[in-house]
Amino acid sequence: MKDHIRHARPHISRDEDLIFERSAPGKCGVDPLPLEVPSVSASELLGKEFHRAEIHGFPEVSELEVIRHFTRLSTWNYGVDTGLYPLGSCTMKYNPRINEVVARLEGLATDHPYTPPELAQGCLRILDETARCLAEITGMDAVSLQPAAGAQGELSGILMIRAFLAERGNPRRYILIPDSAHGTNPASVATSGYEVRPLKSGARGTIDLAEVDRAMTEEVAGLMLTNPNTLGIFEVQIREICNLVHQKGGLVYMDGANMNALLGIARPADFGADVMHLNLHKTFTTPHGGGGPGSGPVAVKKFLEPYLPSPTVERAADGTYRLNYNRPKSIGRVRAFYGNFGMAVRALAYIAANGGEGLLQTTQDAVLNANYVMRRLQDVYDLPYNGPCLHECVLSDHRQAARGVRTGDIAKRLIDYGFHPYTTSFPLIVQGALMIEPTESASMDELDEFIEAMRAIAEEIEEDPEFVLKAPHTTRVSRLDEATAARKPILRWKK
Amino acid sequence: MRYLPNSPSDRAEMLRTIGYGSVEELFSQIPQEIRFQGRLNLPGPLSEQEILDFFREAASQTSREYASFLGAGAYSHFRPVAVDAMLSRGEFFTAYTPYQGELAQGTLQAMFEFQTLMTQLTGMEVSNASLYDGSTATTEAVLMALRLTRRNRVLVARSLHPEYREVMTTYVRHQGTEMVNVPYSAAGQLNMGELELALKPETAAVVVQSPNFFGVVEHCRKVAELVHQKGALLIVSVTEPLSLAVINPPSEADIVAGEAQSFGVPVAFGGPYLGFLATREKFMRQMPGRLVGQTVDTEGRRGFVLTLATREQHIRREKATSNICTNQSLCALAATIYLCLLGKEGLKALAEHNLAKAHYAAHQLLDVPDITIPFQGPYFNEFVVKVPGGAEGLLRILRREKILGGVSLGRFYPELKDHILVCVTETVNKATIDHMARVYNDYAKRKKSGNARKATASHALGQENV
Missing domain, CATH: 3.40.640.10 (Type I PLP-dependent aspartate aminotransferase-like (Major domain))
Incomplete structure (x- = not known):
């Protein structure tokens, strides 16, 4: 009996092959739909030049095998549904199930984008209502839901700044970006034909007004900033900064990635931003989906409205909705059709579930959670910028690095304790950053467990750093060799 | 709020633990002058049932009861x-x-x-x-x-x-x-x-x-x-x-x-x-x-x-x-x-199904007087038909029959204003294709007799009346 146990191997559920390796000729996960019209010979119809007889290597498996395959794969993942996911800057909050149900309703999931507008009033209404809610939350005057993700929202916004300034004679050459910014900011600016001028953060981690004053010349089109910034700190001089930029003829773009800190608390339009994007997949609970689809609506003040991507959704005096393609000043299209409609459905469901009061409570809880974690960890992990934070806090591995253990290692060890890691090594202005954003979805009990785990890891580093360096110890695979993966890339399965 | 896991006493305890009297103190870094003083004018809070009702209502104002021949970059296919x-x-x-x-x-x-x-x-x-x-x-x-x-x-x-x-x-x-x-x-x-x-x-x-x-x-x-x-x-x-x-x-x-x-x-x-x-x-x-x-x-x-x-x-x-x-x-x-579900054979069978249905539909429409398929190159599940004298009018008549007949090309190509891009996937059945062909036939007949009437009334070039 004992021998049997010793020889027992892990069940296949823990070592699922690639689907291609389960394939065998003659298997299929669907049965064909009967054809009620005369069949055709594809080879005759298309001829030798065009006809394809076979897709080599394509899988052949039954429905059950597909179900088991993907069920098993899913168990190797960690999601918000699994537990705390304190990934800084990513706002990993609960994705309500009702959102998924309404997005799949027949009509909403099945209307074609070229359905005549009079037959797609329900869809257009959802786009219009979502835009109206986002305008209210940000204080802005108009919103386009076309950008497919945050980075595309950034690109759209910067292109609008360019179009506005170009119309006044000179688009200018540079955009100022603080060194604490997300990597998409400089990348989007480069795509829009501007050059990046980095702004050095001040001693408190925020933007230095004098620095803006120095950098803000006639050649600068505007400032792109994140508020609260990636340290989770509000730019206290935001009004003065925006005024300065405006005085010198520039515009202010705000990256709305951290909007979860401000719902019902402060509105970017009120403190000086001219254009901003929102991430529906962060603040407004559309699921991250393992990396997309996102949605990055762009919101603007009245004077930038003519430049919004085309088409726009409009509500006529009789209450009907239409698409307006006649927008001569528009920056054009940034993607086909009208944006990630399915994400607008989910975001609107979330906003309506909360109402204004609910969103305010959400922000308050998110901010309280972040401060709770920060205060209870600052005696074991360095806190480079002290002071109450907003939705996230940033610690550093300064003390642990002295024992040879870095932020990335601590993150891996956290996995063994059952948590998804925080964001490592970002923002770049903090050496060895641990960026923690618990969101409002974390309960006090779970935060206590997380804090306990983080403290235990700090002790382990003192006692046995080697053990931490080899983490994770409990996952299906141990640390993966990323260097070899990049040096000799294998990007597909081959027989 | 049903999505928030912390109770009022949890919040109080957390604030106490980190030494704050109220959550408001955490926001004191934001200058008072730029704090939002009002109440956000938003729908809700709604219960789950109310949310479902709202979106069901929106879903009823769609084309969900229409058969669709719309393609042009977005394709309706059956999803297992x-x-x-x-x-x-x-x-x-x-x-x-x-x-x-x-x-x-x-x-x-x-x-x-x-x-x-x-x-x-x-x-x-x-x-x-x-x-x-x-x-x-x-x-x-x-x-x-x-x-x-x-x-x-x-x-x-x-x-x-x-x-x-x-x-x-x-x-x-x-x-x-x-x-x-x-x-x-x-x-x-x-x-x-x-x-x-x-x-x-x-x-x-x-x-x-x-x-x-x-x-x-x-x-x-x-x-x-x-x-x-x-x-x-x-x-x-x-x-x-x-x-x-x-x-x-x-x-x-x-x-x-x-x-x-x-x-x-x-x-x-x-x-x-x-x-x-x-x-x-x-x-x-x-x-x-x-x-x-x-x-x-x-x-x-x-x-x-x-x-x-x-x-x-x-x-x-x-x-x-x-x-x-x-x-x-x-x-x-x-x-x-x-x-993975469709696999090598399932995908091929589905593609052949689309190919056959699109060609069947094209043949039905080609049988209609005056209707032509101007582009003769090989096609898969989408083709262009020319409707002399008005694609928009025909599409409107089709809509009355609960059929979205395709995309009128005039909006993209001024020179193709009489042309419709028709897409036929497995989601439309033969009866719908035949129905569409009948509407085309009726349209052609009406137009012919209308033209004849107009010709006798000697204003043959009058506005298409649909």
């Missing part, structure tokens, strides 16, 4: 129920980008499988893990070609989806790049003579869609020969990838990019969709978007990681290959599940 059953697993849809590989092997392995499937379909050597949609994927392919060739002229077939061309214009406008349209021929394919004339030494790339916006399959091999002679790259955009199950892939192309919404992603009024980009191995390091690679763990077990990240914005910032941060992971997962 297993797709949503798997997508709805929280471990998949509530996970983040798989930066922490040890906790994301599920997503990573599925993306590796997606990449493999896309290379098999397109005849390319490598594929990324997806992009936003077909329009941006095709545009990213152009940006990639500009980087690879260091040239600055792009030739774009006019038969490329008009909205894709618009997106491309938005993106390249500020890159110092010249974008030139190449006309289509009488057969509805790329005009080779015009292409040859337009191909100059500074041409970076030629962009062709196949099957193109008119549904016509392009001679990709011939185009490739011409393009490569001039040292330019060929980008083939595919918006209906189901066609690749019966039509030879454009393996002579340098980049194949496009839209894979057809594979298990609902049309959902235009998004989210599933852009893809596949290319040759030698161009791999200039690809935009995420890539998943195979590797081993410390004990030699196979595992998967995001790789070649040095191309990406979070490392390279303004020097990245693209500003793209995300992919369309969940849509790519849907496509992977869908393609």
Whole structure:
């Protein structure tokens, strides 16, 4: 009996092959739909030049095998549904199930984008209502839901700044970006034909007004900033900064990635931003989906409205909705059709579930959670910028690095304790950053467990750093060799 | 609020623990003058039941009771129920980008499988893990070609989806790049003579869609020969990838990019969709978007990681290959599940089904007096019909019969204002096709008698009256 146990191997559920390796000729996960019209010979119809007889290597498996395959794969993942996911800057909050149900309703999931507008009033209404809610939350005057993700929202916004300034004679050459910014900011600016001028953060981690004053010349089109910034700190001089930029003829773009800190608390339009994007997949609970689809609506003040991507959704005096393609000043299209409609459905469901009061409570809880974690960890992990934070806090591995253990290692060890890691090594202005954003979805009990785990890891580093360096110890695979993966890339399965 | 796990006493205890009297103190860093003083004017709070009611009401104001012949870059296909059953697993849809590989092997392995499937379909050597949609994927392919060739002229077939061309214009406008349209021929394919004339030494790339916006399959091999002679790259955009199950892939192309919404992603009024980009191995390091690679763990077990990240914005910032941060992971997962279910034979059978139904529909419409199919090139599940004297009018009559008869091309091509792009997938049945053909016939008859009446009343050129 004992021998049997010793020889027992892990069940296949823990070592699922690639689907291609389960394939065998003659298997299929669907049965064909009967054809009620005369069949055709594809080879005759298309001829030798065009006809394809076979897709080599394509899988052949039954429905059950597909179900088991993907069920098993899913168990190797960690999601918000699994537990705390304190990934800084990513706002990993609960994705309500009702959102998924309404997005799949027949009509909403099945209307074609070229359905005549009079037959797609329900869809257009959802786009219009979502835009109206986002305008209210940000204080802005108009919103386009076309950008497919945050980075595309950034690109759209910067292109609008360019179009506005170009119309006044000179688009200018540079955009100022603080060194604490997300990597998409400089990348989007480069795509829009501007050059990046980095702004050095001040001693408190925020933007230095004098620095803006120095950098803000006639050649600068505007400032792109994140508020609260990636340290989770509000730019206290935001009004003065925006005024300065405006005085010198520039515009202010705000990256709305951290909007979860401000719902019902402060509105970017009120403190000086001219254009901003929102991430529906962060603040407004559309699921991250393992990396997309996102949605990055762009919101603007009245004077930038003519430049919004085309088409726009409009509500006529009789209450009907239409698409307006006649927008001569528009920056054009940034993607086909009208944006990630399915994400607008989910975001609107979330906003309506909360109402204004609910969103305010959400922000308050998110901010309280972040401060709770920060205060209870600052005696074991360095806190480079002290002071109450907003939705996230940033610690550093300064003390642990002295024992040879870095932020990335601590993150891996956290996995063994059952948590998804925080964001490592970002923002770049903090050496060895641990960026923690618990969101409002974390309960006090779970935060206590997380804090306990983080403290235990700090002790382990003192006692046995080697053990931490080899983490994770409990996952299906141990640390993966990323260097070899990049040096000799294998990007597909081959027989 | 049902989504918040902390109780009022939890909140009080947390504040006490960290030494604050009220949550308001945490916001004291924000200057009072810019604090929002009012109440947000938003709907809600609504119970779950009220939310369902609201969206059901919205869903009733749609075309859900109509049969649809709409295609043009978004295709209605049947989605096996297993797709949503798997997508709805929280471990998949509530996970983040798989930066922490040890906790994301599920997503990573599925993306590796997606990449493999896309290379098999397109005849390319490598594929990324997806992009936003077909329009941006095709545009990213152009940006990639500009980087690879260091040239600055792009030739774009006019038969490329008009909205894709618009997106491309938005993106390249500020890159110092010249974008030139190449006309289509009488057969509805790329005009080779015009292409040859337009191909100059500074041409970076030629962009062709196949099957193109008119549904016509392009001679990709011939185009490739011409393009490569001039040292330019060929980008083939595919918006209906189901066609690749019966039509030879454009393996002579340098980049194949496009839209894979057809594979298990609902049309959902235009998004989210599933852009893809596949290319040759030698161009791999200039690809935009995420890539998943195979590797081993410390004990030699196979595992998967995001790789070649040095191309990406979070490392390279303004020097990245693209500003793209995300992919369309969940849509790519849907496509992977869908393609595994259908598999080699199922996908082929479905493609042949589409081919047969589209050709049946085309023949029914061709039997109608005065109706023609102007573009004679081979097609898959989409074709253009010419309705002399008014596509819009006919489409309106079809709508009365609860049929969305196709996309009127006049809005995109002024010279094709009498033309309708008709798409026939497995989701329409024979009875609907026959019904549509009857409406066409009635229309033709009425028009004929109407014309006769008008002729006798000697004002034959009067406004079409529908």
